[in-house]
Amino acid sequence: MQWETVIGLEIHTQLATQSKIFSGAPTAFGAEPNTQACAIDLGLPGVLPVLNAEAVRLAVRFGRAIEAEIASRSVFARKNYFYPDLPKGYQISQYERPIVGRGKVEIVLDDGTIKRIGVTRAHLEEDAGKSLHDPGLVGDGQTGVDLNRAGTPLLEIVSEPDLRSPQEAVAYARKVHQLVRYIGISDGNMQEGSFRMDANVSIRPPGQEELGTRTEIKNLNSFRYLEKAIQFEVERQVELIESGGTLVQETRLYDAVKDETRGMRSKEEANDYRYFPDPDLLPLEIDAEFLATATSDLPELPDAKRERFHAEYGLSEYDASLLTTSRELADYFEAVARETGEPKLAANWIGGELMAALNKAEIEIGQSQVTARMLAGLIKRLQDGTISGKIAKQVFESMWSGEGDADQVIRSKGLEQITDSGAIEAMIDAIIAANPGQVEQYRAGKQKVFGFFVGQVMKASRGKANPQQVNEILERKLRA
Amino acid sequence: MENKSIAQLAADLRLRTYSSVELTRHYLERIERLDSRLNSFISVAGEAALASAERADLALKSGDVGPLTGIPIAHKDIFCTQGFKTSCGSRMLDDFIAPYDATLVERLAAAGAVMLGKTNMDEFAMGSSNETSFYGPVTNPWDQTRVPGGSSGGSAAAVAARLCPAATGTDTGGSIRQPASLCGVTGIKPTYGRCSRWGMIAFASSLDQAGVLARSAADAAFLLDEMAGFDPRDSTSADVPVPDYVDALDDDIAGLRIGLPKEYFGAGLDSGVAASIHDAISEYERLGARISEISLPNSPLSVPVYYVVAPAECSSNLARYDGVRYGYRCGHPADLEDLYKRSRAEGFGAEVQRRIMIGTYVLSAGYYDAYYLKAQKVRQLIADDFRRAFEQVDVIMGPTTPTTAFPLGAKTDDPVAMYLNDIYTIAANLAGLPAISVPVEPAEGLPVGLQIVGDYFQEARLLNLAHRYQHVTHWHQAAPAGFE
Numbered sequence: 028m029q030w031e032t033v034i035g036l037e038i039h040t041q042l043a044t045q046s047k048i049f050s051g052a053p054t055a056f057g058a059e060p061n062t063q064a065c066a067i068d069l070g071l072p073g074v075l076p077v078l079n080a081e082a083v084r085l086a087v088r089f090g091r092a093i094e095a096e097i098a099s100r101s102v103f104a105r106k107n108y109f110y111p112d113l114p115k116g117y118q119i120s121q122y123e124r125p126i127v128g129r130g131k132v133e134i135v136l137d138d139g140t141i142k143r144i145g146v147t148r149a150h151l152e153e154d155a156g157k158s159l160h161d162p163g164l165v166g167d168g169q170t171g172v173d174l175n176r177a178g179t180p181l182l183e184i185v186s187e188p189d190l191r192s193p194q195e196a197v198a199y200a201r202k203v204h205q206l207v208r209y210i211g212i213s214d215g216n217m218q219e220g221s222f223r224m225d226a227n228v229s230i231r232p233p234g235q236e237e238l239g240t241r242t243e244i245k246n247l248n249s250f251r252y253l254e255k256a257i258q259f260e261v262e263r264q265v266e267l268i269e270s271g272g273t274l275v276q277e278t279r280l281y282d283a284v285k286d287e288t289r290g291m292r293s294k295e296e297a298n299d300y301r302y303f304p305d306p307d308l309l310p311l312e313i314d315a316e317f318l319a320t321a322t323s324d325l326p327e328l329p330d331a332k333r334e335r336f337h338a339e340y341g342l343s344e345y346d347a348s349l350l351t352t353s354r355e356l357a358d359y360f361e362a363v364a365r366e367t368g369e370p371k372l373a374a375n376w377i378g379g380e381l382m383a384a385l386n387k388a389e390i391e392i393g394q395s396q397v398t399a400r401m402l403a404g405l406i407k408r409l410q411d412g413t414i415s416g417k418i419a420k421q422v423f424e425s426m427w428s429g430e431g432d433a434d435q436v437i438r439s440k441g442l443e444q445i446t447d448s449g450a451i452e453a454m455i456d457a458i459i460a461a462n463p464g465q466v467e468q469y470r471a472g473k474q475k476v477f478g479f480f481v482g483q484v485m486k487a488s489r490g491k492a493n494p495q496q497v498n499e500i501l502e503r504k505l506r507a
Numbered sequence: 508m509e510n511k512s513i514a515q516l517a518a519d520l521r522l523r524t525y526s527s528v529e530l531t532r533h534y535l536e537r538i539e540r541l542d543s544r545l546n547s548f549i550s551v552a553g554e555a556a557l558a559s560a561e562r563a564d565l566a567l568k569s570g571d572v573g574p575l576t577g578i579p580i581a582h583k584d585i586f587c588t589q590g591f592k593t594s595c596g597s598r599m600l601d602d603f604i605a606p607y608d609a610t611l612v613e614r615l616a617a618a619g620a621v622m623l624g625k626t627n628m629d630e631f632a633m634g635s636s637n638e639t640s641f642y643g644p645v646t647n648p649w650d651q652t653r654v655p656g657g658s659s660g661g662s663a664a665a666v667a668a669r670l671c672p673a674a675t676g677t678d679t680g681g682s683i684r685q686p687a688s689l690c691g692v693t694g695i696k697p698t699y700g701r702c703s704r705w706g707m708i709a710f711a712s713s714l715d716q717a718g719v720l721a722r723s724a725a726d727a728a729f730l731l732d733e734m735a736g737f738d739p740r741d742s743t744s745a746d747v748p749v750p751d752y753v754d755a756l757d758d759d760i761a762g763l764r765i766g767l768p769k770e771y772f773g774a775g776l777d778s779g780v781a782a783s784i785h786d787a788i789s790e791y792e793r794l795g796a797r798i799s800e801i802s803l804p805n806s807p808l809s810v811p812v813y814y815v816v817a818p819a820e821c822s823s824n825l826a827r828y829d830g831v832r833y834g835y836r837c838g839h840p841a842d843l844e845d846l847y848k849r850s851r852a853e854g855f856g857a858e859v860q861r862r863i864m865i866g867t868y869v870l871s872a873g874y875y876d877a878y879y880l881k882a883q884k885v886r887q888l889i890a891d892d893f894r895r896a897f898e899q900v901d902v903i904m905g906p907t908t909p910t911t912a913f914p915l916g917a918k919t920d921d922p923v924a925m926y927l928n929d930i931y932t933i934a935a936n937l938a939g940l941p942a943i944s945v946p947v948e949p950a951e952g953l954p955v956g957l958q959i960v961g962d963y964f965q966e967a968r969l970l971n972l973a974h975r976y977q978h979v980t981h982w983h984q985a986a987p988a989g990f991e
Contacts, residue, residue: 066607070827072600073587073609073706075741105823107870109847116826172831301870303879306713306820308742 028269030230032261033238034190038203039181040213041154041221042085048153048180049076049119056219060159060173068178070114075307078103082180083311085212086126086151087321089182092210092328093146095130097318103151103308107301111172112156120183122302125150126311132186132206133330134198135348144199145187154179176220182212188227188238193257197250200224204250205329209354217248224253228260230268239264240274244281244288256281260288332357340370349378355392359399366403369410376402380423397426405433417490418442445492448500451484454492455500458483469505480505508533509669510986513578513726516672520567520577527567527577531560531621534579538623538670541990544651547665549584549642550592551624559621566619574729574753576619581674583662584625585632586612586717587706595708596628596640596658599828599835599854609706610738611675611717618733623671627661630856631825632682632710634658635928638919639858646915647690648987649953653912656686656928662720663690667954668990673721673730677707679714680813681907681932684944687720688907688956691946693973693983694720695727697966699939700745703738709824711817712743714936723983724945724973728752731966747964755967756974761795763972766900768803771931777910779950784906787947787957787976791904794975801900803892808885809934810926815869815882816937821859822866828854861922890938897962902972905931907944907956935960943969946982 047054050067067074090097104122127149133141156174165171184203190196204222207213215222229241244260247253259281264274278297279288304310327335329351336347336357350360360377364370381402385395405426409419414437425436437443445451458480459466469476484497508530511519520527535553542548556579563577587593587605589612594600608616616622629639637645637660645660647653648668655664659676663686666674676683678696687694695718702717709715717734721727732753737746767788772781792798830836830850837849855863869878896903908928918925935942940963944956957976961969977983 069832071605071607071833072593072595072603072708072827073605073704075705075743077740077742107823107826109826109829111829111831111843114827114832116829117823299872301823301867301872301875303819303823303870303875306711306743307709 029233030261030265031233031235032191032193032257033188033229033231033241034193034196034257035188035227036186036190036196036200037225037227038184038200039223039225040184040203040207040215042082042180042182043211043213044079044081044085044180046079047178048079048082048151050178052178054179056216058175060171060175062175064156064174064177068114068174070116076119076305078308078311079180082151083126083313084317084321085180086149086182087313087318088210088212088325089149089184089207090127090130091322091325092206093127093130093132095146095149096128097313098124098126098128099313100124101126101150101311101313103305103311104302105305108298110155111170112158112174112177114156114174114177118153118155119305119308120152121150124310126313132199132202134195134202136198137194139344142195144189147185147187149182149184152181152183153177154181188229193254193261196226196257197254200250200253202329205352209329210325220248223248226253226257226260228257228264230261230264240276242274242276242288243278245278245291247281252281252283255283255286256288259286263288326354336360340364340374342370342374346374346378350374353392359392359395362399363403363406366400367406367410369406372406372409373402376406376423380420384427396429397423401426401432408433408437412444412446412493413437414442414444415490415494418444421490442491445488446496448496451488451492451496452500452504454484454487455480455497455504458487459504466505477501477505509537509672510984510991512723513574513672513721513729516578517574517576521572523567527560527563527621528557530577531556531579531623534623534671541668542665542670544646544989545648545655545664545668545670546643546645547627547655547661547668547670548581548624549594549596549627549661552591552622555591556621556623559616563619563621573618573733575615575733577621578619579621579623579671580615580730581623581626581662581665581671582612583628583659583674583676585628585677585708586625586675587708588612588622588625591625593625593708594641595632596630596642597855597859598641601641601835603834605706607706610703610740611734612706614733615675615730620730620733626659626665626674629658629660629682630859631708631821632658632677632679632715633821633858633862635681635685635925636913636915636918637661637686638915639856641856644915647912648990649691650912653914653953654689656689656908656912658682658686659694659720660686663687663692663694666690666692666720666722667987669986673719673726675717675730675734676720677710677715677717678932678936679710679716679817680936681929683718683720684907684932684942684956684958685929687944688946688958689912689954691949691954691956691982691985691987692720692722693724693727693943693945693977694718695724695731695943695966695969696935696941697731697735698745698941698964699936700743701747701941701964701966702734703736703741703744705738705740709820711820712824713820714813714817716936723977724943724970725753725756725977728756728970728974731970735966745964750967752967752970755971758971759795760791760972760975763796763902764900765791765796765798766801766896766903767798768801768806768896768903768905770803770806771905775909775927775930776906777950780906780908780910780955783948783950783955784904784957787945788904790976790980791972794979799900801896801903803889803896803903803934805885805888805892806934809889809937810930812882812885812889812937813929813933814865814926815878816886818862818866819870819879820866822863822870825855825859825863830854858922886937889934893934893938893940893960901961902965902968903960905958907931907958911950911953911955931958939963941966941969943973945973945976946985947980948982949985
């Protein structure tokens with residue numbers, strides 16, 4: 028039987044503020060447990076929350092970036108439940124009136140078509156702390172609580188159930204990830220938990236309007252796990268229904284080691300969160316001035332940038348899309364293109380050598396040993412004929428290993444191209460003289476032997492002979 | 508000494524008739540000698556009080572002083588005091604020592620006031636008789652078989668018995684005004700947001716407001732001058748200019764329009780209390796005020812609305828007391844759930860548990876709309892009643908409580924009867940309005956309080972009205988037998 032997969036994602040992205048959403052404690056990652064939690068984060072008696080305006084500014088930027096309505100009045104609510112890492116016994120979140128309303132995100136499908144994914148809402152909330160079970164840290168059979176993360180600002184971005192495959196879900200999640208980093212509201216660091224995803228998954232017969240019973244897979248912190256978890260869950264649901272079973276609405280966890288999802292709690296066991304407006308915080312009012320200031324310096328967004336790269340630089344859709352993956356990469360490209368006046372060449376080098384080197388070293392563009400200026404310098408030497416394409420790759424490698432810029436490498440290694448036709452002719456004469464058999468073959472019509480001669484010349488010149496000149500002179504001499 | 512007003516004490520300190528250390532020692536000695544009959548203090552500061560009195564004396568010598576420099580006061584044990592136990596009347600916080608001062612504690616200390624100690628209260632401010640305290644009930648100085656009212660019962664009893672010149676209190680549904688009325692002292696609950704809630708342990712955040720209990724409106728004005736004002740640490744605190752309350756005390760009240768809500772003079776009002784209130788209102792007429800009857804049609808709904816809204820907020824506010832980080836923890840918990848259940852069952856008293864249960868219920872899925880949401884709508888109607896009333900009159904007067912102080916234990920088994928004691932006070936909290944209770948002629952030897960409710964931020968007007976009345980009457984000066 029055929030089934031249609033229906034997926035909606037909830038993404039928790041940590042906002043890049045210096046201090047917490049309701050207190051002045053710092054948000055830096057990795058400090059000693061409980062050293063970045065103040066009286067407010069600890070939920071001591073009598074303390075009160077005060078909203079961090081920076082978190083609001085960042086949420087507003089996101090809303091604008093997905094062309095969503097920004098609520099002029101939104102309300103913080105308390106989500107009540109007991110857990111040791113939740114100091115107040117409730118989490119301050121937004122429930123009925125979120126700060127960001129309906130918006131959209133576009134993803135590119137495998138066949139190149141663009142699909143619009145609805146964003147239902149995005150709301151501000153505080154993160155909880157962490158429970159520590161490591162015996163080395165807290166002792167055998169003990170659980171420790173680290174409240175450093177408690178009160179860290181989060182933006183929860185909720186999508187419509189518009190995603191139809193694990194691949195679409197990943198494309199959407201990547202797009203949101205790209206967006207939050209573009210507009211500078213989150214570092215998006217997945218290892219540190221700055222970008223966590225919950226997937227709501229259900230299946231239904233194609234053509235059916237009504238949604239099937241859904242399960243929610245919690246806390247996925249990599250795109251690969253997101254894809255695999257959904258894949259597994261869809262297969263599990265199909266098998267269960269086709270074998271006559273009944274799905275229960277429940278929360279599940281993905282076990283990456285076993286590559287499976289497991290039930291955590293069912294709807295019946297679920298907490299009744301007893302949401303109600305937080306009486307410690309006034310409704311959040313956003314006026315036109317705040318909105319304008321918060322969004323006035325929004326950078327060019329990825330979709331617009333991609334379009335522009337395509338139109339302005341004549342890049343292929345693929346290259347335009349690749350080079351706009353991150354703002355840093357796009358800026359790098361534009362710097363090289365501007366400096367050299369050779370956007371296509373710049374795109375090729377960045378998409379080829381540079382990306383390969385970055386991937387191999389597992390580093391980001393910002394940490395690249397070869398700066399945009401250095402790559403531009405290399406391309407210029409290639410353009411003005413100082414070096415050949417082949418030598419250029421060698422120069423790139425030397426730059427990557429820290430041997431200086433292109434000119435320094437070319438000079439110190441003597442890699443300038445040989446363009447003196449007299450010198451090239453002399454080399455060719457010697458080679459022709461040394462290989463009479465191959466000359467015979469060529470003259471008998473075996474065109475392929477030409478390549479042998481080119482190879483010999485390049486070998487003799489250690490790759491430095493100008494290839495165009497080599498071709499011309501060789502052809503002339505062999506024909507003679 | 509203990510019968511002097513704050514203005515007189517301040518003048519004496521300045522003239523060095525006695526030092527702040529002597530004054531403080533005098534009050535500490537009275538507490539030591541007399542409080543065993545009242546149980547109005549949970550903790551007495553002793554040495555710490557004398558140390559701050561010494562600092563006040565130094566300031567007095569240097570001349571760098573305000574009206575409260577060297578004046579002893581007491582704080583309700585709901586205000587956090589850095590390094591000094593803050594119990595909130597609960598076993599849950601019996602060992603809790605806050606690492607910070609409440610804003611009010613900080614402000615009054617900065618003004619030079621000397622903290623004598625922390626006063627007894629209903630557990631987490633939930634009660635109208637001070638009988639829910641983990642530290643035992645407080646008795647009424649006028650009759651020690653009777654309750655002092657609550658939840659600021661310790662503050663009211665201590666002020667009435669002259670164990671301190673003035674004390675702070677908090678008022679969520681009448682917790683300053685009702686004990687002030689029952690103990691014969693002056694108690695003001697300012698507009699919601701007028702005084703910061705930072706460091707004041709929350710009961711019901713949208714209703715809680717700090718205020719003062721003192722023997723006179725003038726004494727209260729001296730404290731409120733220091734307490735009122737915006738605090739960036741409390742998002743609900745009002746950024747509205749604070750007038751000088753002492754300056755406004757003597758303002759003329761001729762021509763002022765006083766409204767008497769007919770709903771506050773109906774069935775359930777004790778006839779003795781009614782007679783005293785009518786006498787007081789006649790006094791205002793003699794002072795030139797104009798009296799008219801008004802209606803607050805939704806006021807009968809205020810008690811049921813309050814007992815939805817306040818428990819709802821309290822059920823969430825008190826969730827932090829879970830035995831995990833601080834406060835009471837049960838012995839040998841078997842697992843996490845056991846830790847939660849027993850710590851809270853053993854750490855909280857019956858009334859607190861009852862309200863947590865009610866609050867949890869009214870916020871639950873399927874009940875939220877019928878209870879919490881409906882209550883919020885009615886709350887708005889109650890506020891609208893007042894808005895309309897203040898288009899016709901300047902202030903509203905009536906009894907603070909339907910009866911005088913009732914005997915200890917009389918209502919402990921009947922929560923609804925207990926709750927009805929706040930029938931006249933709750934509406935001001937629901938609407939967020941300022942209100943004051945002023946002692947008038949006692950009924951059968953027990954104090955009676957006149958409640959005056961004003962429009963938003965009209966505290967100066969309320970203190971002024973109370974002061975003008977106290978200028979021509981002596982009820983507020985009467986001391987209970989044995990505490991003169």
